[in-house]
Amino acid sequence: MSDFSFAPAEYSPTGMPQYDGNPLIECLPRILSDIDVVRRVGNLPKKPDDAERALEPKLRGHGINRMKDIVVPFEIHLRLEDLFSQLIRYGYTGRNPLLASTVRYRLPSSAEVRGHGFMSSAETLTLIGLSGMGKTTALNSIARLYPQVISHSQYKEQIFIETQVVWLKIECPHDGSLRGFCVAFFAALDSALGIEKYSRKGAAGNSISVMLQHISQLCKTFFIGALIIDEMQHLCSSRGGQDREKLLNFFVTLSNDAGVPLVYVGTNAMLPLFSGVLRNARRAAGMGPIAFDRFSEDDPFWAHLVSQLWAYDWTTSRAPLSDELLSKIYDLSQGNTDFLAKLLMLAQRHVIWEDIDSITPAVLQQVYDNQMRLLHKPIEALRSGDPLQIADFEDMMPTKDQIAQMMNYDLARRADRSHLSLLTQASIAPVSEYEDKDAPKVASRPLVPVEDGVVKKAHFIKEKDVQTQLEQHGWVDKDATW
Incomplete structure (x- = not known):
């Protein structure tokens, strides 16, 4: 069942000409100021008072769990809320249900849809964050600023009976499979609507292509305002990469044909998904990625966060x-x-169980040594600052370092290809084409083997393998891979 009841539509003009006159936008909550966002996104549970700290140890141990509910909003939360607000509202500008083009675009028959004049206004928001930095918690808090489902009945004295799903959140399956994604979508939609209807479409007997068509049509039927896809890094582990490419292509189709804005959420390990195909990278950068990287020690926001959590003390x-x-x-x-x-x-x-007075640096070290052993390797990698050590934990690498690593790999690959190209050219071209007597001598290692400043000349035999002949001339390591 859904965690959210249907909210009856109440319409209020926004004052923005591209929004007003669209019931899907006018029914949304008003656009919040930064102060309102801080008040509504942040969550500070009741702090323990002297009476609670005087309770017996076992009860105080239960109170400690309230720390899990703390949400301290920062500037990045304000930026995320602002972009999410724009994403949903602008995504609806191309789907005004009062326009004939939108009515035609919702028709299930592809023959009737062709030439309907629909132009998608959907954008993509990418939320990247180190594992454990609270990106999912932040997005959940912001999504809950909106009713998940809105029920329409009448708009400006016109009969307008529709069910609008403002946002829908799903998780990528652990194996990155298409079928797993479809099942997760149907289950999330049923949960939002409080029914058990569409989950049956994920049965084993239905083909994946048919299920994907159903998903696209349901996105149109319920005017889904934003599709939040969490744990995107799971797509990197899909077998053979075939499902991964199909799923990424399907996301592009949803954005273009169904007009559904997308929110990609995942650790930095998902970045390679967008490095190979231009349209995927272009979509992911649609509204600019938001990165939840770890705090630096001198960051004043870090000191503020620690002080907020430190106030919740049951010792x-x-x-x-x-x-x-x-x-x-x-x-x-x-x-x-x-x-x-x-x-x-x-x-x-530890302090409560061992009947110690208070938390000290020695207590913190003891707890770290004994109870956080599983986290020692990633923490030590971060402490070292060594990119090679941090690279062992893809979801811990800062976003900028992950992108730099991808770029370095691409540059190295291009250099290898250039090296091979030069080798081949040197083997078939006259020496005079490469020899420049007036050029200054370069001390750095050349791309092709030279002898006394002149490129070695070689003649290749057509019948023999080029790679074998390169090895014979000593121009390439036989163990090298290109």
Whole structure:
């Protein structure tokens, strides 16, 4: 069943000419100011008082779990809310249900749809974040600013009976399979609508192509405002890459033909998905990617976040947050919000169980050594700052470093191809074409083998394999791969 009840449509003009006159937009909540976003996105549960800290240890242990519900909004939350607001509203400008082109575009018959004049206004928002940095929590908080389902009955004295799904969130299947995606979509739609109808379309007997057609049509039928696709990095593990390419192509089709805005969410490990095909990269960069990278130690937002969490202290003797403690906390969490929350929660439980007065740097180190062993390798990699160590954990690498690594790989691949091209040219062209007596001598290693400043000349035999002859001339390592 859905977590959200149907909200009856109430229409209010926005003051923006491209929005007004469109019931799908006028029924949405008003566009929020930054102050309203901070108040509504942030979540600070009740802090423990003296009476709660005087309870027996077992009860205080239950109170520590309230720290999991803390959401401290930052500037990146404001930017994300602003772009999500624009994504949904502008995506509806091309799907005004009062226009004849929209009525025709919703027809299930492809023959009737051709030439209907529909122009998609859908954009794509990409949310990239290190594992544990709270990107999914932030997006969930922002999506909940909107009713998930809105029921229309009448608009400006016109009968207008429609069910509008403002947003729909699904997770990529763990194996990145097309069938798994289809099943997840139908289940999410049923959950939003509070019914058990469309999940049956994911039965094993239905072909994938038919299910994809159903998904496209349902997106049109329910005017889905934004399709949020979480855990996109799972597509990188799909077998053979065939389902991955088909699914990415289907996302493009949804955006173009169904006019559905997309929100890609995942760790930095998903970046290679968009490095090979231009239209995928172009779509992913539609509204500019938002990156949830870890905090630096001197970031004032980091100190603010730690101080907010530090106020939730269930120990009997509350220790003030000193510079020494702040430094130790960063060293053991490396600016990752999930590591931070785990460290503080485990430390409080340790203090309560062992009947220690308060949290100290020594207590934090002991908790890290004994109870966070599984996280030692990624944390030590982050602490080292060595890109090679961090690269062992793709979902921990900062976004800019991940992109730089992809670019370096592409440049190396191009250099290899250029090297092979020069080798081949040198073997068939006259020496005079490569020899420049007036050119200054270059000390760096040349791309092709030289002898006394002149490119070695070689004659290839057509009947023999080129690779074998290159190896015989010593121009390429036989173990090298191109």
